[in-house]
Amino acid sequence: MSKRLRIGTRDSELALWQARRVQSLLQAGGQDAELMPVKSTGDLILDKPLYELGITGIFTKTLDVALLRKDIDLAVHSMKDVPTALPKGIVQAAVLKRANPLDILVHKGLDFLNAEGVVATGSLRRKAQWLHRYPLHEIVDLRGNVNTRMQKLADHGWDAAIFAAAGLERIGLLPDQFSTLQWMLPAPAQGAMMVVVREGDTHALEALSGLNDPETERCTAVEREFLRELEGGCTAPIGALAVEEQGRIRFRGGLFSLDGADKVLVEKDAKADAIAGFGRQCAREILDSGGGAILAAVKKSLSR
Numbered sequence: 001m002s003k004r005l006r007i008g009t010r011d012s013e014l015a016l017w018q019a020r021r022v023q024s025l026l027q028a029g030g031q032d033a034e035l036m037p038v039k040s041t042g043d044l045i046l047d048k049p050l051y052e053l054g055i056t057g058i059f060t061k062t063l064d065v066a067l068l069r070k071d072i073d074l075a076v077h078s079m080k081d082v083p084t085a086l087p088k089g090i091v092q093a094a095v096l097k098r099a100n101p102l103d104i105l106v107h108k109g110l111d112f113l114n115a116e117g118v119v120a121t122g123s124l125r126r127k128a129q130w131l132h133r134y135p136l137h138e139i140v141d142l143r144g145n146v147n148t149r150m151q152k153l154a155d156h157g158w159d160a161a162i163f164a165a166a167g168l169e170r171i172g173l174l175p176d177q178f179s180t181l182q183w184m185l186p187a188p189a190q191g192a193m194m195v196v197v198r199e200g201d202t203h204a205l206e207a208l209s210g211l212n213d214p215e216t217e218r219c220t221a222v223e224r225e226f227l228r229e230l231e232g233g234c235t236a237p238i239g240a241l242a243v244e245e246q247g248r249i250r251f252r253g254g255l256f257s258l259d260g261a262d263k264v265l266v267e268k269d270a271k272a273d274a275i276a277g278f279g280r281q282c283a284r285e286i287l288d289s290g291g292g293a294i295l296a297a298v299k300k301s302l303s304r
């Protein structure tokens with residue numbers, strides 16, 4: 001039996017589900033693996049400041065720190081929460097086959113759509129796209145893990161809230177009433193999980209290579225390259241979805257103003273075996289067709 005791998009996990013139900021999924025896939029391939037709960041660390045234990053290591057993601061940083069400290073051997077992240085540049089010393093080992101990438105609306109009936117609705121979300125991307133489509137609605141802020149957000153929706157008088165389908169499906173929280181938002185562009189890499197390991201850990205890299213889904217890897221790579229080219233270190237409302245069909249990748253991406261009034265969309269396809277630079281090219285098209293001005297305005301109001 002080869003060396004047992006330690007999978008770090010945070011304690012939210014979704015994080016635990018995702019870590020257990022990787023554990024059982026590894027075990028099915030004959031690789032022993034155990035879960036290691038990781039509490040929010042004192043980030044100071046590393047010998048360098050976090051920013052020097054490029055550790056930035058608010059959801060991913062606890063596990064990335066544990067990985068670099070060698071407290072764990074691998075971390076499982078919701079890929080959409082992973083910053084486009086990985087921390088120094090951490091590499092992508094596998095991207096698991098993607099689940100439903102779309103957003104869904106959880107509601108108590110849809111009459112409010114044609115009235116003055118109140119919709120809850122903490123995401124700039126969801127807010128902008130919702131207001132673009134329903135300009136008379138009000139958006140209220142909703143944060144916390146998936147379970148917390150569901151509970152808050154039940155406790156408040158809001159008409160609906162927006163969630164990633166994949167998150168609710170994984171933990172069995174999909175309610176009776178929901179609508180799939182086919183028209184809403186999801187976050188880049190939504191619905192995919194990324195497993196990361198320490199650079200040079202050949203044992204872990206090899207064990208995880210069997211879990212990689214090349215098609216999901218290609219699609220999410222395009223989406224994240226698009227995001228990286230647009231964001232420039234700020235969280236603008238950006239959506240992207242790449243889908244592979246018959247050897248081609250069809251990409252749709254969008255950049256929105258914070259109030260949803262303006263948007264620039266791009267739709268393009270490329271050969272699936274020639275995607276280097278494709279995401280960047282899509283981003284360039286957005287920037288050249290009015291996206292540059294939207295991005296400048298977003299940056300200005302977020303920095304205030």
Ligand SMILES: NCc1[nH]cc(CCC(=O)O)c1CC(=O)O
Binds near residue numbers: 081163193
């Ligand atoms: N930012 C939180 C987060 N990160 C990943 C998921 C869902 C799972 C996924 O998209 O892979 C969610 C919840 C949500 O957006 O509703």
